[in-house]
Amino acid sequence: MTAQIPDSLTFDGRKWVIEEWDGDSDCIPPNESLGFETISPATNNWAGRINHFLVHRDSLLLFKIEVTLHPDNKGILPFGARREVVTQYEQLEHWGENGMQMIQRPREYEYLVFDDLEIPFTGTLTLSYPYFDYWEVPWPIEDDEDEPQRRAEATFENGVLLYWDESEVANRDE
Numbered sequence: 001m002t003a004q005i006p007d008s009l010t011f012d013g014r015k016w017v018i019e020e021w022d023g024d025s026d027c028i029p030p031n032e033s034l035g036f037e038t039i040s041p042a043t044n045n046w047a048g049r050i051n052h053f054l055v056h057r058d059s060l061l062l063f064k065i066e067v068t069l070h071p072d073n074k075g076i077l078p079f080g081a082r083r084e085v086v087t088q089y090e091q092l093e094h095w096g097e098n099g100m101q102m103i104q105r106p107r108e109y110e111y112l113v114f115d116d117l118e119i120p121f122t123g124t125l126t127l128s129y130p131y132f133d134y135w136e137v138p139w140p141i142e143d144d145e146d147e148p149q150r151r152a153e154a155t156f157e158n159g160v161l162l163y164w165d166e167s168e169v170a171n172r173d174e
Contacts, residue, residue: 002042002043002044003044004044004045004046005044005045005050006018006019006050006131007050007051007052007053008050008051008052008053008131009053009054009055009125009127009154010052010053010054010055010063011054011055011152011154011164012055014129014130015129015130015131016127016128016129016130016131016152017127017128017129017130017131018053018125018126018127019126019127019128020125020126021121021123021125022123022124022125022126023121023122023123023124023156024121024122024123025121025123027119027120027121027159028051028062028119028121029062029117031049034078034081034112035076035078035079036067036069036070036073036076036078036112037069037070037072037073038067038068038069038070038073039068039069039070039071040068041068045068048067048068048069048070049065049066049067049068050065050066051065052064052065052066053119055154055161058160058161059118059159059160059161060118060119060121060156060159060160060161061114061116061117061118061119062114062117062119063113063114063117064084064111064112064113064114065111065112065114066109066110066111067110067111067112068110069110077112078112078114080114080115080116080117081112081113081114082112082113083110083111083112083113084110084111084112084113085108085109085110085111086108086109086111087106087107087108087109088106088107088109089104089105089106089107090104090105090106090107091103091104092104092105118159119159120158120159121156121158121159122156122157122158122159123155123156124153124154124155124156125153125154125156126151126152126153127151127152127153127154128149128150128151128152128169129149129150129151129152130149130150148168148169149168149169150166150167150168150169151166151167151169152164152165152166152167153165
């Protein structure tokens with residue numbers, strides 16, 4: 001089974017991977033209540049959406065959703081949202097009758113951005129840091145010694161952050 005692209009939580013300027021929701025995650029608005037339908041763009045994103053949460057002034061917000069909208073929903077914009085489209089160009093090797101050539105293939109990422117979509121979650125989020133998006137890195141990936149791996153638990157009551165517990169993960173090579 002292909003690993004799914006995880007949702008994220010940004011807290012104090014750091015983007016964390018949401019590893020686990022322990023509590024009632026039914027408070028996250030589904031596609032239907034936001035008025036759109038998504039499709040799966042690849043096996044690593046069956047839902048066709050990736051949620052990016054934010055803690056702002058101790059409140060849990062659904063800040064933006066990366067979506068792959070169903071073709072019938074291309075013009076839909078949920079109430080209180082704005083659209084952000086990012087185009088990235090991937091360098092690819094193309095082999096043809098003239099040999100190998102480098103080509104660029106555009107890939108669009110579409111986001112629905114919300115300013116004040118509060119999430120009344122009660123429970124604990126298990127998090128890891130850093131959140132790493134391979135598509136955002138234009139160079140070969142290497143371990144970055146300046147970015148220690150961290151774990152955290154964030155406890156919320158009705159969307160309000162009550163407790164944050166963070167620790168550094170021991171280096172496995174030591």
